Amino acid sequence: MTMLENMTTETDMVIELDRRHVAHNYSPLPVVAAGAEGAWITDVEGRRYLDCLAAYSAVNFGHRNPEVTAAAHAQLDTVTLVSRAFHSDRLAPFCAALAALCGKDMVLPMNSGAEAVESGIKVARKWGHDVKGVPADQGNIVVARNNFHGRTTTIISFSDDDTARRGFGPYTPGFRSVPFGPDDPHAEAIADAIDDNTVAVLIEPIQGEAGIIVPPDDYLPRVRALCTARNVLLIADEIQSGLARTGRTFACDHWGVVPDVYLLGKALGGGVVPLSAVVADRAVLEVLHPGEHGSTFGGNPLAAAIGSTVVEMLARGEFQSRSAELGTHLHDRLRGLIGRGVIAVRGRGLWAGVDIDPVHGTGKQISLKLAERGVLVKDTHGSTLRFAPPLVITADEIDWAVDRLADVLAETGSH
Numbered sequence: 073m074t075m076l077e078n079m080t081t082e083t084d085m086v087i088e089l090d091r092r093h094v095a096h097n098y099s100p101l102p103v104v105a106a107g108a109e110g111a112w113i114t115d116v117e118g119r120r121y122l123d124c125l126a127a128y129s130a131v132n133f134g135h136r137n138p139e140v141t142a143a144a145h146a147q148l149d150t151v152t153l154v155s156r157a158f159h160s161d162r163l164a165p166f167c168a169a170l171a172a173l174c175g176k177d178m179v180l181p182m183n184s185g186a187e188a189v190e191s192g193i194k195v196a197r198k199w200g201h202d203v204k205g206v207p208a209d210q211g212n213i214v215v216a217r218n219n220f221h222g223r224t225t226t227i228i229s230f231s232d233d234d235t236a237r238r239g240f241g242p243y244t245p246g247f248r249s250v251p252f253g254p255d256d257p258h259a260e261a262i263a264d265a266i267d268d269n270t271v272a273v274l275i276e277p278i279q280g281e282a283g284i285i286v287p288p289d290d291y292l293p294r295v296r297a298l299c300t301a302r303n304v305l306l307i308a309d310e311i312q313s314g315l316a317r318t319g320r321t322f323a324c325d326h327w328g329v330v331p332d333v334y335l336l337g338k339a340l341g342g343g344v345v346p347l348s349a350v351v352a353d354r355a356v357l358e359v360l361h362p363g364e365h366g367s368t369f370g371g372n373p374l375a376a377a378i379g380s381t382v383v384e385m386l387a388r389g390e391f392q393s394r395s396a397e398l399g400t401h402l403h404d405r406l407r408g409l410i411g412r413g414v415i416a417v418r419g420r421g422l423w424a425g426v427d428i429d430p431v432h433g434t435g436k437q438i439s440l441k442l443a444e445r446g447v448l449v450k451d452t453h454g455s456t457l458r459f460a461p462p463l464v465i466t467a468d469e470i471d472w473a474v475d476r477l478a479d480v481l482a483e484t485g486s487h
């Protein structure tokens with residue numbers, strides 16, 4: 073009998089198989105999903121969990137959202153992939169609709185979020201060279217401290233997360249890191265970092281992985297004004313913050329700021345396929361010519377059909393309103409735990425970073441205890457938990473999840 077056959081539960085067996093054959097680049101909670109619907113995940117033992125992570129906001133519209141899966145099923149029966157060597161009847165309508173949602177002209181479709189960021193960087197450098205007149209190979213991009221934009225070698229080159237960087241050098245040059253938002257309330261550090269060769273400022277309007285860090289109200293408008301005045305592209309990475317997560321279509325909308333370039337991903341694929349995009353006006357995206365950039369899967373008909381449905385759903389506005397209303401409820405309830413194990417709550421809409429008093433344990437320890445009680449969340453840094461449930465969650469379900477957190481804090485505070 074092998075060790076796997078010896079194991080008592082299917083959960084143990086899958087986790088052991090995972091340990092042997094899946095690269096150890098994650099440290100997942102010991103929950104083995106076998107099904108999901110709406111805001112709920114069912115594991116291989118038949119236990120149900122309220123999903124308060126939503127695949128890092130890729131499942132904003134709920135697991136297996138019926139509109140999204142209907143579009144996917146229909147497209148599976150027509151055409152799924154032709155590459156960009158040919159046109160498909162799905163791509164242009166999707167790009168037109170997404171551009172309209174963003175108030176822009178054009179879309180560059182890609183797959184993962186990191187690819188959208190990489191593509192945005194390439195577009196900005198090319199724009200700097202071709203349009204702004206920056207000498208070849210001299211363009212620089214200003215980024216924010218504690219950013220998270222993905223995992224490629226270029227992107228980690230301007231991360232300051234040691235775990236994400238160490239051992240992966242040499243790093244890509246051309247980036248300048250400055251303090252973000254609350255640490256640079258008047259955007260003075262950004263102003264100082266911009267020079268004649270700066271092609272872009274790349275920021276998350278609300279920093280996600282850093283712990284849902286919301287900037288002061290005048291920060292983004294100042295960054296916008298600076299970029300306009302200095303002829304620099306403002307690139308908003310809305311891969312996690314965008315598409316209704318914060319109660320608006322884009323997090324930038326909270327401050328009335330329109331970036332030159334939106335980077336989108338995650339929820340754009342409806343929780344079904346990887347679909348990301350760089351969205352900008354013609355004057356920016358037309359710097360790309362045939363052969364200069366591409367992706368075999370980028371903009372494939374299946375992803376485009378799903379993306380069109382997602383854009384239609386966003387254009388109706390119901391997910392944004394739901395996130396705003398229920399977000400107020402979530403934040404009120406979480407703030408009620410301040411002084412009872414919670415130190416601070418940040419965020420917008422159905423997106424909350426919850427700092428737990430370290431006396432109660434690390435974020436990972438609290439997440440494990442919540443999972444035992446049927447609530448799935450993810451820690452970010454140290455003792456911060458992130459609540460980002462699918463936007464189809466109900467007020468009662470939010471209450472239930474927050475009550476479970478209160479239980480865990482009551483239990484962990486007593487020893």
Ligand SMILES: Cc1ncc(COP(=O)(O)O)c(C=O)c1O
Nearest residue numbers: 184185186220221222309311312
């Ligand atoms: C703001 C932001 N940008 C980019 C990414 C990278 O996306 P992906 O994991 O799809 O490459 C993430 C992922 O968490 C993100 O939060």
